[in-house]
Amino acid sequence: MKRAASGKALRPRRSEFLVFGAPLITEAEIREVEDTLRSGWLGTGPKTKRFESDFAAYTGARHAIALNSCTAGLHLALDAAGIGPGDEVITTPMTFCATANVITHVGATPVFADVDPRTMNLDPDAVAKAITPRTKALIPVHFAGRPCDMEALLDLAAKHRLIVIEDAAHATEARYHGLKVGSIGDMTAFSFYATKNVVTGEGGMLTTHSDHWAERIRIRSLHGLSKDAWKRYSSDGFQPYDTLYPGYKYNMMDLQASLGIHQLARVQENLARREAIWRRYDEAFEGRFILPAPAEPETVHARHLYTLLLEPETLGMGQLEFLEALRAENIGAGVHFVALHLHHYYRQRLGTKRGDFPNAEWISDRTVSLPLSPKLSDEDVEDVIAAVLRISER
Ligand SMILES: *Cc1c(COP(=O)(O)O)cnc(C)c1O
Numbered sequence: 035m036k037r038a039a040s041g042k043a044l045r046p047r048r049s050e051f052l053v054f055g056a057p058l059i060t061e062a063e064i065r066e067v068e069d070t071l072r073s074g075w076l077g078t079g080p081k082t083k084r085f086e087s088d089f090a091a092y093t094g095a096r097h098a099i100a101l102n103s104c105t106a107g108l109h110l111a112l113d114a115a116g117i118g119p120g121d122e123v124i125t126t127p128m129t130f131c132a133t134a135n136v137i138t139h140v141g142a143t144p145v146f147a148d149v150d151p152r153t154m155n156l157d158p159d160a161v162a163k164a165i166t167p168r169t170k171a172l173i174p175v176h177f178a179g180r181p182c183d184m185e186a187l188l189d190l191a192a193k194h195r196l197i198v199i200e201d202a203a204h205a206t207e208a209r210y211h212g213l214k215v216g217s218i219g220d221m222t223a224f225s226f227y228a229t230k231n232v233v234t235g236e237g238g239m240l241t242t243h244s245d246h247w248a249e250r251i252r253i254r255s256l257h258g259l260s261k262d263a264w265k266r267y268s269s270d271g272f273q274p275y276d277t278l279y280p281g282y283k284y285n286m287m288d289l290q291a292s293l294g295i296h297q298l299a300r301v302q303e304n305l306a307r308r309e310a311i312w313r314r315y316d317e318a319f320e321g322r323f324i325l326p327a328p329a330e331p332e333t334v335h336a337r338h339l340y341t342l343l344l345e346p347e348t349l350g351m352g353q354l355e356f357l358e359a360l361r362a363e364n365i366g367a368g369v370h371f372v373a374l375h376l377h378h379y380y381r382q383r384l385g386t387k388r389g390d391f392p393n394a395e396w397i398s399d400r401t402v403s404l405p406l407s408p409k410l411s412d413e414d415v416e417d418v419i420a421a422v423l424r425i426s427e428r
Contacts, residue, residue, distance in 0.1 A: 047363040047421040054366030055229030058304065058409040059293070066292035078256070078264040078285045085291035086239070088298055089224075093216030095241035097248035100286035100294075101255055104203045105132040107223030107240035108173065110284060111199040112140045114250035115220075117170050124164050125173040125201075126156045127373040127394040133173055133201050134374055142170070144384070146375050148391040152327045154178065154341075157393070158186035165190070171197040176205035176215060178370070179231070179336025180329065184210050184218050199223065204338035206231045207305045211332050216241040221251075226290070231304065231338050232297040234290035254281040307408040308337040311415050315340050315404065318419040322426055324400070339370050342422070343400040349426060356402055356425060363421035366405060373398035 070081060082100045090098035101107050117123060119141040125133050127146045137144040147160040154177045161172065172191055174182040182200075191198045198219035202208065206224055208215040216222045221244075226237035242248050249261075256263055258281025266273045286294075297304075316325055324343035329335040346352050351359070353369065360367045373394040375386035388395060404418055 047424065048365065048417050051364045052366055052405055052410075052414055052417065054368050054403070054405050056405075056407050056409045057228060057233040058300075058407060059233075060296065060300070062296040062299075063293045066296060067289060070288050070292045073288075076289050077287050079268075079288045081288040081291040081295065082264075082286050085286070085294045085298070088295060089216075089239050090241065092298060092301070093214045093222075093241050095214075095217045095222070096243045096245070097241065098216075099240045099248065099251050099255060100291060101238040101240060101284045102286055102290070103132075103227070103236055103284070104201070104223045104225030104238035105136060106255070106282065106284035107221075107238045108133065108199060108201060109136040109139050110240060110251045110254050110282070111221040111223060111247075112136055112142065112171065113254060114247050115171065115197050115199075117142050117197075120168060121170040122166060122168045123171045123173060124156075124161055124169060126175050126177070127375045127391050128154055128177055128371055128397060129175045129201065129374060130203070130371060131374060131377065133175055134380065137173070138383075143168075144380070145169070146380075146384075146386065146391060146394075148393045149177075149397070150183075151393040151396060153180055153183075153330070154397055155180060155182040156187065158183055158190060161187065162190055165194050165196075169194060169196060171199055173199050173201055174219075175201040175203070176208055176336070177339075178326065178341060179204045179208055179338035180326075181205065181208045181210040181215060181333045181335070188219070197221075203227075203230060205336045207301060207334060207336040209334035215336075217243065220244065221247055226294055226297070231308075231336060232294060232301060234286070234294045234297070237286055237290045237294060253278055255284040257281045257283065304408040305337060308406050311406055311410060312337055312340055314415055315419070319422065322423075337406065339368075339403045340406045341370060341397075341401045341403050343397065344402060345400070350428075351425075353400060353402060359425040359428075360402075360421060363417075363424070365418055365421045368403040369398075369401060370403050371398065371401075 121142040123137045134144040147164040150157045200219045200222040203225035224239040226234040258279035263275040
């Protein structure tokens with residue numbers, strides 16, 4: 035326990051640990067899961083289909099395919115697009131490892147391009163410089179829920195005939211120039227992992243306007259079986275099926291969809307709550323840290339992560355020390371992200387090193403994500419603020 039100058043032990047701000055990214059689960063989800071358990075149909079079924087049609091309606095995409103993760107969605111998108119050995123795919127180092135890992139899963143080569151330090155999203159000029167004759171696709175990530183500069187990225191894609199697969203793991207609610215994320219690029223993958231804006235425990239959704247890609251992805255998501263094979267044990271009687279492709283086991287279960295249906299129904303309400311917490315953080319931390327930049331005009335920011343950038347020189351402590359001090363105050367926090375080109379595998383595989391992507395490194399060295407869940411009470415939010423201010427004033 036830390037001691038004040040008087041030698042008296044400082045009590046943590048909270049007696050109970052505040053879990054980072056704890057989801058808000060209501061009675062509606064609990065009742066729906068119970069109903070599913072009693073129904074006898076736990077796997078992919080009617081509730082998954084309902085969640086898909088609700089999600090397609092929400093995003094304005096022609097197709098929404100429910101999966102067991104966003105990672106599965108990104109992998110299937112690359113696989114369905116026929117991307118493989120010899121191909122390059124450009125993405126951001128300011129992301130979770132899954133975004134680049136899937137490029138490796140299909141045998142292609144991940145190529146990083148630096149981010150804009152203000153938006154923390156891919157810098158289109160850096161992308162343009164990274165394009166080679168082998169480049170086949172771009173995977174922009176809408177970091178923290180802020181839509182990427184899609185106009186510039188889509189222009190580049192059109193010019194060089196690249197497929198655009200958006201990683202919208204943070205961006206379920208995001209909009210760009212009047213379009214809902216999920217209805218912009220060729221294919222878009224969403225995450226419903228336990229800490230994300232819409233949660234199903236594990237889960238994801240792939241949206242696309244294209245009938246061609248939708249069919250390839252649907253088949254690949256369930257062993258490569260022919261259409262509607264999920265119905266093979268339904269009340270319609272046994273349905274014959276065929277294996278069209280050596281596919282994957284990436285389908286969503288009705289148990290997961292039971293959560294998703296109600297989470298999606300409350301998506302706007304939850305966003306409004308996170309926006310209110312965001313404004314309170316902005317007000318409290320103004321002038322002490324580098325705060326997230328305001329949302330760009332004609333966009334909706336999905337407010338997934340509130341990231342403070344610490345200035346170690348003025349703060350007198352580094353990122354890990356700050357995180358440890360928050361933990362001692364019983365506040366959970368995160369780092370989004372340690373720049374991916376500095377991770378062991380990518381250093382070994384691509385020979386990347388410190389200095390390669392200075393903007394991503396600058397963020398990576400300073401960023402701390404604070405709790406931003408609709409589950410937070412006003413008191414929780416004030417605890418976070420008081421703890422951060424107390425640490426920064428030491
Ligand atoms: C969480 C996350 C993923 C992976 O999502 P899963 O549903 O856990 O597979 C991919 N990309 C980003 C940017 C993420 O934050």
